[in-house]
Amino acid sequence: MRRATRCEKAGRWPSGEAKGSVTLRFDDRHRRRIKLKADDGGAFLLDLPDATVLEDGDGLALEDGGWLAVRAAPEALLEVTAQGPEELARLAWHIGNRHLQAQIARDRILIREDHVIADMLVGLGAHVHRVMAPFSPEGGAYDGHMPGYPHDEEGKPHSHHAHDHHHHGHDHDNDH
16 A cells, blocks of 8 residues: 655645645544545555644655645635625634634635524624635644744644643742
8 A cells, every 4th residue: 555654735845746636625634644545546544753734735755756736625614704804803703712713814714614603603794605615724823833833842843731830930839
């Protein structure tokens, strides 16, 4: 079975050497190790050193040479638009306040289909339409994909939860 052992971001791999592609929904594009089927039906093992978010246009290096192109599959989404940028920003706040995954663009927000959220957004003045589109929501502040995100000595991202909170200059045993 073919093995894909490395992922390179879009524009950083020789796309002309692609031996095929794999099309995946968003939920299937955050992986480390899993058996997958390429678009031509051939099976391969995704075997990366770390869990990675695979984005549309990324390349997967095959162990025997060549590449597979990653494609984001269209999904059933809601497109949220507003009268202007201030209104769209306010809608983005309400979406974020509900901890929903969202893909944010200059003139629209894409979220997963949810009739309750759609009704809430319409009530807030949004224009909401069903669309089929690839979904690539924003990463969170602690997912390691944000510029300025803390990294360890080897350049790998780490979470704020990984810090040792027991040695920080005050005593938890005494009442304050």
